[in-house]
Amino acid sequence: MNETTASSTQLLRQINSDALLRFALQEQVFTAGEAMAVTGLTRATVLGVCDGLVDAGWLEEVDDSQAVGRSLKGRPARRYQLREAAGVVVGLDAGESYFTTIVADLRGRELGTRRQSIDSHALGRSGRGACARELIRLTLHDVGRTLDDVLLTVVGVPAPIDANGRSPEGKFWQLMNSGFASHLQGMVVVENDANLAAVAERAHEPSANQATLLTGERFGAGLIVDGRLLRGPRGGAGEMRFLDTLTAGKFVPDEGGTDGFGALARKWARSRIHSYEGKTMLRQMPEGEIKAEDVFQAAREGDPFAEDIIARLGARLARIAVVLSSLLDIERVVIAGGISRAIEPVLEHARILLPTETGLPLPELIASRFGAEVVVKGAIESALTQIKAEPNAFLPRAARS
Template sequence: MHETTASSPQMLRRMNSGAVLRFALRVAEFTAAEAMAETALTRSTVLGVCDDLVAAGWLEELEDSRAAGLTSKGRPARRYRLRDGAGIVVGLDAGEHRYTAVVADLRGHSLAERSTELDAPSAGGADRLAAASALVESAVAAAGRGRDDILLTVVGVPAPVDADGRSPRGTNDFWATMNPGFPGVLGGAVVVENDANLAAVAEKAHAHDPGDSDVATVLSGERLGAGVILDGRLLRGARGGAGEMRFLDIVEGAGSPAGIGALARLWARAAVEEGSPSALAALAPDEIDAERVFAAAADGDALALDIIARLGARISRVAAVLSSLLDVDKVVIAGAIADAVDPVLAHARAALRDDFSPPVPDVVASTLGRDVVVLGAVELALSRVREEPLAFTPRHAS
């Protein structure tokens, strides 16, 4: 950054402050000389900007290098760091059945996590807003902070979301119920984003090989939905629906966007009801879920193994379509189901190899578990703060 590029002293000062603050957000502590080297600003400018940022509540000045015992000769270096109490971010995974909130400091360290279950069939928009507000309040309190400390909250919802945080109406009220207006109850700066997009953000930040630039991350519990990274950037579309998978309704061998968890449960219950022999028949119908189907398959149960094979064939078609349309190199199966999905993916890889023409994508399980969406929410919140920190107001020291 050069000090002659702005058209007014006020704009110049803001640009210089932003450059120093972005540097402060990346490092544990720094000297004025280090900030000068990073920003190409003069010493007097850096010191003036740091004084401003201290006064604003962003930075704190530490002992100089001589007082800290770091140097003994020459002029002691003035030292600074981001103030621990400058602010926090909140990630909220507002799923259909479960809400999870994570509070993190501006370094990305998790300070607290809280979750709550929802009665999905009966929980309307008002119930969901009340649950979100109470959960965030609880998580922030557990972190030893208050609502005024929140710089930004990012909410992930199972619905397409446009650039203004709104979801289209769709064919029923599901999307509107999932995205009922969180900014109105959470207060402060709030960003609402599609949950699969946040899963893709989390995978890119925490799990991908740095060389992976074309990846589809598929949430696969109750419904399939993809967050797509192409050329290293998140693909959105006009209404935020680029990763919606309703097209699977007309894909032979897929039939619907129902997820792995939902189909494992539904297929097993239907087969048991029809009298198919299985250890699962000893369970009440409402006790048969994906976890028990996967466990039965691990024990060699023929019905469960058949369901695993069918799920693998279906995932191979989903992966092939994503690869054909988007030219992605990798499909990541994410969400809570990812911890147990390896047997399904073994079938999917075999089907891709045997039934489809190359190139075919690599299909892998996420290592981030059920927290993938909330991790993505925190990551997006941190990236927004780091990109434009002066768009936010820090909490002043008391």
């Protein structure tokens, strides 16, 4: 397959080829002249490298019949573009209760997507793996591709992931990180879901220092500092179990530490509605059926009980923001996940609570625009980033016919 170590003589070609391919991954179509400007190489060299990339199946020359808007003097330039059939990337959000896939081309355009509810605990590890394989196969089929077309699959799971794709011990984590590499074809990268959300946010709004909180049912944070994603030797960067520990003023095994805002809103509502003395519309429904959405909805309608819960979430968020801002110089805190659509009132509360008198720069608190698709979009983005980082480590599908 790929030569492990190219001879030193060919290293230069490799470097130039990578650079050109990186450029190609960004542009729609490009001419040798444009590539020359970017890479600093000679025309002859660029064309030579392009030849190689066409041979390898990465690029194709585009017939310039529709040379629209080109400068009309001189010999027309040959134009290249990424070969459509070179391959696709697959993103999979392998959550606890649903899977979401996206198949995208190498320029990041979404070709197809699917979503499916699953029961992880019934399926077990191998069941999750098989289910993932089937859902990906279906999505590929939707868009007329096969598993062989996939250059890289990135899977997001709700578990800490270390640099080798492994998770710490723990039944839930081992279930979530279901050994996808053995079930899926080709190159597979497993990543923490909140980290992928952070990658999606970074792509959408580049900022060197931002935290993305994935905080629906469970709580996870993806930290990007100095433009890089933090991981930690056990994949534990971004855990926030310290929160209750600290605020309690003493070290208690926390309860809410792993709960996301959605879960907290529900739990707080159910457990406090008895002792609450005022009026609240939430009393109209059976206690066991109150959901997070009901709380947010009630708050929007001015229900004081619900508003109190919103305020508590805001206070919690403000504490997190203060810690992140102070300790890591975080500039933006993004709330992501399905809950982001309803989170604005919480953000407003939190913004009020941020301490202004300390002279410190305040972090921006915003809601993600990706909704429930953050993780899978981040998976696509992550796949593309990895391919761009080392294009020649991936073999394009179906070299020249």
